[in-house]
Amino acid sequence: MNLKELYQEIILDHGKNPRNVGKFENFNKDAKGHNPLCGDKVHLFLKLDENKKINDISFEGEGCAISMASASIMTDLMKGKNETEVKEIISKFLDMIKEKDDIKSELLKDDEKMKLMSLGGVKNYPMRVKCATLSWHALTSALEDFQKEVTTE
Amino acid sequence: MNLKELYQEIILDHGKNPRNVGKFENFNKDAKGHNPLCGDKVHLFLKLDENKKINDISFEGEGCAISMASASIMTDLMKGKNETEVKEIISKFLDMIKEKDDIKSELLKDDEKMKLMSLGGVKNYPMRVKCATLSWHALTSALEDFQKEVTTE
């Protein structure tokens, strides 16, 4: 996939009209991500229940189509997943974005995989990989309850 | 003249057995010179009379054959010269060592010119030019009564 193919409908759609935007009232975890080189920013909000299942998730942020689409797609598919599942999906996604050609995971439906793989065009473009992974790293740190801001630089 | 020709008898002679070495009692001017890159050092002592004529001149120092020979030859021929003469000879010598092919000066006898020109092989060798000119710069500063040490770096 070349970079222009990257800007396919899924990405443009999520990039221009990101889902799950805005802080909601009763979140109990949050984490920020920041890419100092390009200025992309994301702030994630989560509501975890007692079993560490994600009851609700949203984000605020600004950045390029890739980073916004990535946050939008991620929040969409993480809703309702528990911690173990979330971690597995994050790790599979990061593998794919950095080197693998596709995603193998029982936890994802085919159309979900498709959406994630639409971000795969950034492979080999370290600057854009950072855009695509910003919100994912923020999610990891929200779960680990890091205090400090995540940077992808 | 190539560099090896530089080590002709005049230089070797003055280099190995420099004249006018050692501090004398009643000097009334002195100045030090130092080449930090190679460690050459020279300390000049002068006795100027009321007409600013050099009654006596000597040096202490350590360094390569070129710098020692240069100090030796210089002190030899400066004895008895007055300030104006000394300055002219210094300037003619520095011209020769940096760019000119010979020395034109009414103040010097032919054999004196010969000796000075034997140092001319250092032209184009900035490191060695510094050796050859060290004592000469020190003499200038002794006359001008600089307080600070001269360096040829």
Next chain:
Amino acid sequence: MNIDNIKKEFPIFDSKIQNNDLVYLDSANSSQKPLVVINRIYDFYTKEFSNVGRSVHYLSVAATNLYENTRSSVKTYINAKDKNEIVFTKGATEAINLVANTFGQKFLKKDDEVLLTELEHHSNYVPWHYLRKSKGIKIKFAEIDEHGDISLESVEKQITKKTKIIALTHLSNVTGAILPIKEIIELAHSKGIPVLVDGCQSAPHMKMDMQDLDCDFYAISCHKMYGPTGLGVLYAKKKWLEDLPPYQGGGGMISDVKKNDITYGELPNKFEAGTMATAQVIAFDESIKFLNRVGVDNLIEHENDLLQYGEEILRKNNSVKLIGNPKKKGAVLSFTIDGIHPHDIATILDEDGVAIRAGHHCCQILHDKLGLTASARASLGIYNTKDDLDKLNESINNCKKIFSR
């Protein structure tokens, strides 16, 4: 020399980049190198290499002469008074750090003020921030006007009795504004304040004359001036170089070293510690020869033509918003497009072979002021043509098409 043929001197344009002709519009970041410069590096390493200064053998002597020769060429090119006012550094960033560090050490104390502008590159802010942290100095910023310009007045307004140095850019790497540096220096000197000029963006595009400007310090990046990477120049008036303490310590910059004390060497050695970028300095002489061959007047005319043309077509292109509209402008076209993030613009342009930069261009203060997190920037070099700007415009249209699907 026919300036239209100049692209031929730059071998990078001979080959396709990802099946496209390269439209290089990122020269403010770093310029491409003419073949003469590249060949000089090659020849030096293959036939003449030695370290400078410290050995007396033939190769070393020859290298030292070449090295010092570049110093003289730079002196002449920027019309400094004395070749020992030219210090080689690893870049403009190091040049500015050198001044901030040593000037700060010797002359700044708590509550003293350093005056910058809102246009400054991080390189001309972070080093002063260090002094804010370590010494409690204050940093003030002359403010831009609505054109992205810095006026003499906006600088004057911020000067107080406590202002100890003014440090500002000659040509903004974002708005392209050319500052009234000479007037600012006159004003500053009338109040006894020295001025450091960040000449990174001006040096490749303008005539430089240190004696006419009368600035105290001037920082240059050689890699933006058709020279090799890893090299910069600090020009500083002799009295400053004599007065300031040395910066880095090491070989070549000392006079006498004892266990209990150290004395430092003469100028400019005092500020050139350690083995310098020998090959790069020697090759930079070819960059200066190249610039002289082009002629700075021709260069200015050519780039002004391009800039005007570029502004015209981008202004006609609705939805492109140019950033800054300063009185005098050089070599830079920054812009945004509504609804498309600069990074996405840059990525899509890249697919057409059009290389621009997106981001805050190391000018976060300015972008904050403008209410932006990032912008897209096309910047010019001597090798650019109107054709390049047409391609830029086409590719921008392409970009809009993709995003309006």
Next chain:
Amino acid sequence: MNIDNIKKEFPIFDSKIQNNDLVYLDSANSSQKPLVVINRIYDFYTKEFSNVGRSVHYLSVAATNLYENTRSSVKTYINAKDKNEIVFTKGATEAINLVANTFGQKFLKKDDEVLLTELEHHSNYVPWHYLRKSKGIKIKFAEIDEHGDISLESVEKQITKKTKIIALTHLSNVTGAILPIKEIIELAHSKGIPVLVDGCQSAPHMKMDMQDLDCDFYAISCHKMYGPTGLGVLYAKKKWLEDLPPYQGGGGMISDVKKNDITYGELPNKFEAGTMATAQVIAFDESIKFLNRVGVDNLIEHENDLLQYGEEILRKNNSVKLIGNPKKKGAVLSFTIDGIHPHDIATILDEDGVAIRAGHHCCQILHDKLGLTASARASLGIYNTKDDLDKLNESINNCKKIFSR
């Protein structure tokens, strides 16, 4: 690879230098460069040039990948734990200045002690002297023994409760002594003292293993390692790079820049301010590949052979006095000749095409201790042969002949 053919990879030896074959015995000053390295620079500038990191266009992305690739190669070559422990500098001098400055800022106060040795190069003394001036710290020197060697004991003797850091060379650039660094580090760590190793002379000649040595900092000059000029490497343990404040300030090393405060970027960016020596870093990858192709074991064997041979013939040559006779020795033959100043030796040898260095080699403390103002030094590289050493010896004899006229 046949080590006897290796000279062929270095184009400098193809041409005559002043009608002589070049006998290059000045590699401790700077090494010659193999063609692969020179070609890489050429190719990068002619076909691939762009600045790293800051743009998103193809050339910039490719350059960034290449740049980071060298970082990984260096990491592997010196067996660091993490590639972010590798910081590119303009040379070893800058690497040591970086540590002295930032460590000094954060961890040193009046009367604290820094322990060096009498073998140190000015680069590993002047930066610490600055802290003596600015902070009132004390500098101590472990003393050499009669062989020009530094023993574990001589270091131990100088350690006190106030010793806050030990900074010392791995391989002396004058006596050739290889210090018992691993033992010294063990000792230091047992007392909670970090150790900086000046690896300038060891890196080109020895096997390096940061994890095995367990040093805190290690400084390397790439131009002495068959790499381009204007480049060095600082290895530092991650915890130090995280703990220490940044050194130079500028583009690329920041996280967030506001008018009232600045935060810094992640490792290693925090320590790489401004445009780096892009082409040099990228070409240095070829130096490492070259070294790997040779094989460090072959290199050591070859150079040890040469060193032994050189010592033998020079010892047989009466009136030549070798400086230092350390237990373990590498790559350096320093000497004096009674009645002939080292500068005169070097000049006369040069006429025969034999390039050596004369002076104090930036080690004035050591020369003072030895009662010398200067010495002559022949130093070895991978391309040297026994024939080179024979020519050295002949030329020394020639020199004696001239001076005994």
